[in-house]
Amino acid sequence: MxxxxxxxxxxxxxxxxxxxxxxxxxxxxxxxxxxxxxxxxxxxxxxxxxxxxxxxxxxxxxxxxxxxxxxxxxxxxxxxxxxxxxxxxxxxxxxxxxxxxxxxxxxxxxxxxxxxxxDPLADPAREIAGRAAYADLARAVRALPRRQREAFMLRVLEGLDVADTARAMGCSDGSVKTHLSRAMEALRHKLEDWK
Amino acid sequence: MKPTPTPDFDKNHPDRAAANLATHAHALFAIASEHIDSDTLRRLRAARSDALSAPRRRNLLPVLVPAGALAAAVLALAVVWHPLHAPSTAPATAGTGAMLVSADSSEVDMAQNLDFYDWLATQPQPASAASAQ
Known part of the structure; x- marks a missing residue:
């Protein structure tokens, strides 16, 4: 990566x-x-x-x-x-x-x-330099459980705050934090070479 | 299972690995969002235009709720009002019916033809019948 x-x-x-x-x-x-x-x-x-x-x-x-x-x-x-x-x-x-x-x-x-x-990213963004990195990220995110994926996409990728993420997901702030924490943990394992 | 603390994704957060991951992921996503091919962009613009030009769906709730409440109130009034203003002959009819239940078949026939027998009693007797007596 x-x-x-x-x-x-x-x-x-x-x-x-x-x-x-x-x-x-x-x-x-x-x-x-x-x-x-x-x-x-x-x-x-x-x-x-x-x-x-x-x-x-x-x-x-x-x-x-x-x-x-x-x-x-x-x-x-x-x-x-x-x-x-x-x-x-x-x-x-x-x-x-x-x-x-x-x-x-x-x-x-x-x-x-x-x-x-x-293929989710057969042509993700030809012009970006980090195409392979984005493809890896997308694959890793898609492999997450649904709620973890939603929390990661809304909170990290879109940049919503915890309250708005909770509203969009229809759950509590605490649930968002839990889902996100688990998603981050899973992604860190899947994207080891990002370190 | 106790969840691990959520990183705040700032540079000073102790979980630097998670913060770096979030930062890089967000950056890649932002770049990918800026680099979308022209055909997809054209379709996105068309989708937005179609969505905004669609007629707004009227919210019927403010109309339907009072209308439903009114209909329910009218129905309840009708149910309450009807027995109070029922025809006065109704109890008598019910009483006759009750009597009929306990009568035998000939009494039932007679009871069902009470009007006829009433009419018959009011008629003048024929002359032949009177002379026979």
Whole structure:
């Protein structure tokens, strides 16, 4: 793992993000869409599914929570996206089981499963220097249990504070800390060569 | 199992390894988020535009809750009001029914034709019947 590609100004980024409230919902969505896509892609491992999840989260935020105060948009949006990712993961799992079962009783045995899990980061970001490092990170994060993965993505990658992470995850602050602590421990083992 | 303390991800945190991991992960994520291919970006913009142009779903809760409460109140009033204003003949009918339960079949027939016998009693007797007597 080569972290030399990570620019030095990234030091302290996690804690340094200033919470600037967007003026309009469109501004908020424009600010958050890229990171939302990356989070969804990391959770789902598929570009099309990730785009669907992000669009659905945007739509629901617009339809149901547009009138809410701007400071609530972030936890609401990430909470919606988190649930959407979970729904898609479950639906995909059921579909894989059904397709696998149908495939096992099929007469010709050709064609294979309809849903083929894509390489999550076959083309993660061609232009970034830390492409391999990001791919390793994404694989390690995807291997985490769901709640640990959510806590890590929201708290560390997106940079939400503990309270907003708890709101987005629908749990207590203490649960967030526990999930995150376990996620960090697991990732440290998986990404040994980051040291 | 007691959870281990959560690192705060700052430079002064004692768990330097966790803090470094978080910092590097966040940095990589930020860079990857900035470098998204043009096609995906175009689709993201289209998704945002579609979401924002969709009609807002009206929140029907403020309307449906009072309407439901009103309907329930009207139904409750109707249930309470109806027995109080039932027709006065109802108890008599119920009494007749109760009597019928204990009667034999001929009495039942007669009871069911009380109107007929009432009418018959009011009719003048035929002349042939009177002369026979």
């Amino acid at each position: 080569n972290l030399a590609a990570v620019p030095q100004h990234s030091e302290g980024l996690v804690a340094a993000r200033a919470p600037e409230l967007p003026v309009t919902l469109e501004t908020f969505l424009a600010q958050v869409q890229r990171r939302a896509f990356r989070v969804a892609e990391m959770g789902l491992g598929n570009v099309d599914d990730a785009l669907d999840a992000v669009q659905d989260a945007m739509l629901r935020l617009h339809q149901h929570y547009r009138q809410h105060p701007a400071q609530e948009w972030s936890p609401l949006f990430w909470g919606i996206l988190r649930r959407r990712i979970t729904d898609l993961q479950r639906r995909r799992k059921v579909r894989s089981i059904v397709v696998g079962w149908l495939g096992s009783v099929g007469d010709d045995g050709e064609g294979g499963p309809v849903w083929e899990p894509a």
